[in-house]
Amino acid sequence: MKKRSIFLSPLALLFAVIATTMTACGQSKQNDTSNNPKNMETTKIKLTVTGGRTFTATLADNSSAEALRELIMKGDLTIEMEDYASMEKVGPIGTSLPRNDRPTTTSAGDIILYQGKYLVIYYDKNSWNFTRLGRIDNATADELKQALGSGDVTVTLSAE
Known part of the structure; x- marks a missing residue:
């Protein structure tokens, strides 16, 4: 059986990093707003x-x-x-x-x-x-x- 290596092109790798970062930032921002009642009051x-x-x-x-x-x-x-x-x-x-x-x-x-x-x-x-x-x-x-x-x-x- 022949081994296959997984190779991501630099462009595909960049898109994966951006997508992960955007998702993490969006969840963090959403959580900050929803967990901060003082922010909502102001x-x-x-x-x-x-x-x-x-x-x-x-x-x-x-x-x-x-x-x-x-x-x-x-x-x-x-x-x-x-x-x-x-x-x-x-x-x-x-x-x-x-x-x-x-x-x-x-x-x-x-x-x-x-x-x-x-x-x-x-x-x-x-x-x-x-x-x-x-x-x-x-x-x-x-x-x-x-x-x-x-x-x-x-x-x-x-x-x-």
Whole structure:
């Protein structure tokens, strides 16, 4: 009987190593997220509008939302916001955050970063290149319009 040796070409060996590494990294990342309840809790923030109406929001999974979360963890962030085009409230954050702009169509409740330094809360639709920061939980367009009003408003972001 003749012995057979198993030989993998360098390319096949490279694919095998990459596949094994990706699988191991994916399982590790998945386990880290699912076993870390603190990580899950920090994806929520609280928005308090002038007059006392409070909403919760879920942050997006990107470096911009992470930077906003870190900023809020240092202390509440109060933003003076102006009405723009009867579809959104916009105000300066007071610092620049990393941008992850993508073509985006917004809907009521979306929280957007504009030009890296403005926070925008939508209560209607718009399409442009934006960075999604998060979304207000369980609020209708009518509830948002009522809470945000028709003029300028102050919104305070805080850790939930």
